[in-house]
Amino acid sequence: MCELLAMSANTPTDLCFSFTGLTRRGGDTGPHKDGWGVAFYEGKGVRAFHDVDASSNSRLAEVVQTHPIKSEVAICHIRQANVGDICLANTHPFKRELWGRYWVFAHNGQLSDFRPSPGFYEPVGDTDSEALFCDILNHLRKQCDRNDPAEVIARHLVELSQAYAGQGVFNLLLSNGDWLFTYCSTKMASITRRAPFGPARLKDADVIVDFESETTPNDIVSVIVTEPLTSDEEWDIYQPGEWRLWRKGIVEARGMAVSGQNAAAGH
Template sequence: MCELLAMSANTPTDLCFSFTGLTRRGGDTGPHRDGWGVAFYEGKGVRAFHESGASASSRIAEVVQTHPIKSEVAVCHIRQANVGSVCLANTHPFIRELWGRYWTFAHNGQLKTFQPQSGFYEPVGSTDSEALFCDLLNQLRASDSREADLDTLVALLVARAADYARQGVCNLLLTNGDWLFTFCTTKMASITRRAPFGPARLKDADVTVDFEAETTPNDVVSVIVTEPLTTDERWDLYQPGEWRLWRLGEVIRRGRQSITD
């Protein structure tokens, strides 16, 4: 299975600490050596990096770890292939344009019975994850929800995510750069850091950071992952079927959906 990482913050923030922990699981402390990718939003623009090799030994990942790219929303993925070959086209996160925004998607799991509907969006690679993303966007596009209010849009996303989850494992991250939608089938955890900030130590690397020295008292930064990244912080575990919508570091909508037939 793959691992996910996302960030939602109320001020442009770098992902260096969390990204460092996650990349060690890509072929060093974990088996996810079949590609990695990360996308950072800068306004409506996206800065993205993808590679089909192991993140733990990647020089490109090393640059991302040490270069503080600041963003309010970021999505990252490390891959352990189960559907589709190991190649660049099959690395997450996947990005498409809809309604004048770039939408970014990453998925952990496998949908054994999933059959996507045909439509405007088509997968480039051969993963069920990208096919799922295209199917979701096609249904959004067909629903003519461009002018829909947020509650209507979220209700559609929750319904579709729950339907996918009934067909297999579907832990997913989806963002349009304004908000971040997260849905859990099996594993997901989050942490929200705010004043008073303290130190934190990574599980997978000998790295400790003092967030108080790196932040202001007004900062709110939330990190969402498959597995907790630190050893000395209390992470909030999602329940199966639980979804949360994040904006500027805070949960603004949440619920739990049945994912059994």
């Protein structure tokens, strides 16, 4: 399986600390050595980096770790290949345009026999993940409108996610730059950092950061991951079937998708 990392913040924030922890799991402290990618939203644009090398020894990953690219939404993925060759075309996160915005997608899991419905969007590579992304966008293009609020889009995403999870493991990160949708099929965790800020230590690298010196009292920064990245903070563990809609570091809506019943609650 792969590992996911996302950030939602109310102010442009760099991902250097969390990204450094995740990259160690790409071939050093973890087996996810089959490439990595990260996408940072900057306004309506996306700055993306992809590499087929293991993130733990990628020179490009070193650049991202040490260059503080600031963003309100970022999505990252380290890959352990199970479907598709190890190549750039199969490296997450994937990006497509819909309704005048770039949508970015990353997936942890496997639906080995998945076949997307024919539609406008087609995969470039041969992973089940990219096929799922195209299937999601084709459904949204048919069933929704560009002016639909995020909560309406989220309802469709919950239904689709539940259907996919019924066919295999489906842990999802999806954003259009305004909001971030997350769905947990098996494993996911999050943490929201706000004042008063304190220090944190990575599990996978000998790195400590004092967030108080890096932030302002008004900052809200949430990090969503497959496995907690720090050893001295309390992470909020998702339940299987749980979904959350994030915007500017806050959960705006959340719920459970279990046994065909979608329960939503505002936050």
